[in-house]
Amino acid sequence: MSIVSEARNAGERRHFSAVRRAFVRPGLGRWFLNGFAGLVLVFLLLPTLIVIPMSLGDASYIQFPPKGLTLKWYQLYFSDHDWMAATWFSVKIALATTIAATVIGTLASFALVRGNLPGARALQALTLAPLVVPHIVLAVALYLVFAPIGLTGNFVGFAIAHTMLSVPYVMLTVSAALQRFDPALELAALNCGASRAQAFWHVVLPDIAPGVAAGAVFAFLASFDEATVAFFVSGIEGKTITRKLFEDIDYNLTPVIAAVSTVMVVVSLVLMGGVEWLRSRGSNRKL
Amino acid sequence: MADTTAAGDRSLAGQLSRRASLALALPLVLLLGLAFLVPVAKLLAGSVFAPHPTAEHWWRIVQEPIFLRILMRTVQTAAIVTVLAFLLGYPVALVMSRQGGRSAVLVAACVLIPLWTSVLVRSYAWIVLLQRTGVVNSMLLKWGLIDQPLRLIYTEGAVIVAMTHVLLPYMILPIFSSLRSIPPELDRAARNLGAGAWTSFIAVTLPLSLPGVYAGAIMVFILSLGFYVTPALVGGPQNLTLATLIGQQTTDLLNWPFSGALAGLLLVVTLGLVAVFRRVLSFGKSM
Numbered sequence: 001m002s003i004v005s006e007a008r009n010a011g012e013r014r015h016f017s018a019v020r021r022a023f024v025r026p027g028l029g030r031w032f033l034n035g036f037a038g039l040v041l042v043f044l045l046l047p048t049l050i051v052i053p054m055s056l057g058d059a060s061y062i063q064f065p066p067k068g069l070t071l072k073w074y075q076l077y078f079s080d081h082d083w084m085a086a087t088w089f090s091v092k093i094a095l096a097t098t099i100a101a102t103v104i105g106t107l108a109s110f111a112l113v114r115g116n117l118p119g120a121r122a123l124q125a126l127t128l129a130p131l132v133v134p135h136i137v138l139a140v141a142l143y144l145v146f147a148p149i150g151l152t153g154n155f156v157g158f159a160i161a162h163t164m165l166s167v168p169y170v171m172l173t174v175s176a177a178l179q180r181f182d183p184a185l186e187l188a189a190l191n192c193g194a195s196r197a198q199a200f201w202h203v204v205l206p207d208i209a210p211g212v213a214a215g216a217v218f219a220f221l222a223s224f225d226e227a228t229v230a231f232f233v234s235g236i237e238g239k240t241i242t243r244k245l246f247e248d249i250d251y252n253l254t255p256v257i258a259a260v261s262t263v264m265v266v267v268s269l270v271l272m273g274g275v276e277w278l279r280s281r282g283s284n285r286k287l
Numbered sequence: 288m289a290d291t292t293a294a295g296d297r298s299l300a301g302q303l304s305r306r307a308s309l310a311l312a313l314p315l316v317l318l319l320g321l322a323f324l325v326p327v328a329k330l331l332a333g334s335v336f337a338p339h340p341t342a343e344h345w346w347r348i349v350q351e352p353i354f355l356r357i358l359m360r361t362v363q364t365a366a367i368v369t370v371l372a373f374l375l376g377y378p379v380a381l382v383m384s385r386q387g388g389r390s391a392v393l394v395a396a397c398v399l400i401p402l403w404t405s406v407l408v409r410s411y412a413w414i415v416l417l418q419r420t421g422v423v424n425s426m427l428l429k430w431g432l433i434d435q436p437l438r439l440i441y442t443e444g445a446v447i448v449a450m451t452h453v454l455l456p457y458m459i460l461p462i463f464s465s466l467r468s469i470p471p472e473l474d475r476a477a478r479n480l481g482a483g484a485w486t487s488f489i490a491v492t493l494p495l496s497l498p499g500v501y502a503g504a505i506m507v508f509i510l511s512l513g514f515y516v517t518p519a520l521v522g523g524p525q526n527l528t529l530a531t532l533i534g535q536q537t538t539d540l541l542n543w544p545f546s547g548a549l550a551g552l553l554l555v556v557t558l559g560l561v562a563v564f565r566r567v568l569s570f571g572k573s574m
Binding site: 029030033034036037040041043044045047048050051054061065103104105107108111114115116117123126127129130132133135136137138139140142143144145161163164196221225227228231232245246249250253257258261264265268269272276 | 302303305307308309311312314316318319321322323324325326327329330333375376379381382383394397398399400401403404405406407409410411412413415416418420422425452455456484485509512513516520530533534537543546547550553554558561
């Protein structure tokens with residue numbers, strides 16, 4: 001057999017196997033890949049959503065599959081004084097955090113993106129620090145400082161702690177929005193006689209509003225869902241919904257916890273769904 | 288966040304004066320100073336000045352075998368969680384990056400919904416699944432695979448599974464975004480040159496997606512090192528990690544100098560990893 005024909009045969013073989021690969025093996029491989037990814041997605045989603053059927057079951061302990069259909073655990077939650085106090089405490093803290101973090105974060109983003117700030121890089125690094133420093137470290141440190149001055153279990157103490165934890169989310173979204181904003185528009189407003197504050201309020205802010213709104217939602221959820229700092233900084237009187245949930249999971253595992261968890265899941269999903277909707281609207285507008 | 292426009296553009300941008308920038312950034316500086324730097328500094332200072340300078344509390348961490356063991360276990364758990372998250376997360380990111388239209392939205396929702404749900408709720412869900420009368424034991428009993436309920440909850444394995452579940456989105460999203468940035472022509476070119484799907488993946492797609500893999504792995508590793516909520520709820524008293532040990536030293540034993548030393552160690556390791564890998568990291572739930 002000559003070298004030429006061997007090469008041709010090899011070429012044919014290669015051609016054949018390339019065809020085979022293109023039509024047979026990738027098909028099988030893709031099935032396998034998709035199947036595996038599907039299983040992982042089930043692993044991700046099921047434990048998140050399992051609290052919903054659990055909150056509707058009739059038995060007074062966790063039972064699977066749940067038997068009977070009842071809303072009594074929700075009724076118990078909404079009529080329980082301690083749960084309601086913890087819930088409103090958390091809502092109040094989260095609202096205060098949202099306002100404080102959004103205002104402080106937006107102003108500082110403007111200074112960092114547009115400003116002339118000594119030590120801007122250090123400030124940026126410091127801003128992101130609460131995202132990477134383990135919350136247990138912050139929780140213990142805040143407890144150490146707050147306890148002697150009566151800020152534990154206290155609305156003001158929580159508002160300060162949670163604003164510090166949430167401000168990075170506002171800074172990230174607002175800075176990104178500011179960088180996309182065309183500074184010439186602001187300059188045009190200034191040239192037309194607007195003051196800086198007027199230009200910011202009437203020209204810059206409407207344009208970056210989706211970014212500010214997204215940051216505000218992140219701040220609200222970062223506070224409302226926060227558990228580690230809340231666990232340490234709560235007092236016997238002033239405790240957040242997450243601290244109460246933490247305690248009850250540890251000592252008193254009733255289906256009321258599943259009902260409260262479902263409420264928290266719904267709050268998170270509605271708010272984050274709203275952010276995604278804002279974003280998809282934003283990107284459509286640009287197209 | 289840094290604005291790197293040329294000097295000419297800067298004047299066009301109507302840059303803020305230094306005084307105005309400082310005024311806008313001042314609330315943020317005060318907040319981070321008072322609620323972040325001061326408490327953390329005070330906690331760390333307490334570990335070396337008690338009240339005289341001493342290294343006793345730091346020595347204790349490495350001298351007493353039980354603390355060294357907890358330290359090793361924490362690192363080991365974080366490493367296992369990181370590897371599992373990579374093995375489970377990469378295929379999902381791959382499938383996600385190749386989808387379009389409605390199925391892409393569906394896959395993204397499966398990844399984002401758990402990310403937006405409170406860590407507390409997801410840890411509780413694992414208790415529901417793994418406890419004696421939980422979902423997993425009920426199913427296994429019903430199918431006749433076991434006679435006695437297995438002891439699943441409050442074990443090392445439960446901590447690993449629950450933490451992998453909680454942190455998986457932090458692995459998937461960076462890998463997804465680096466896979467998305469690879470032009471599809473590269474894979475097609477490799478195929479045209481005779482590479483099979485697998486060869487093309489190993490030689491082209493995988494190496495190009497490594498920045499995302501590093502970012503995800505570092506993020507998951509850092510977050511699992513300092514994780515408090517999930518080990519505290521799902522792990523047993525014999526499964527202490529560094530974070531739950533800090534909590535225990537603070538709340539049960541009121542040993543401030545020692546918990547300051549432990550927190551300092553956690554902080555140094557975390558910030559060290561961030562400093563070394565800061566190029567590849569991206570932050571926030573909004574990735």
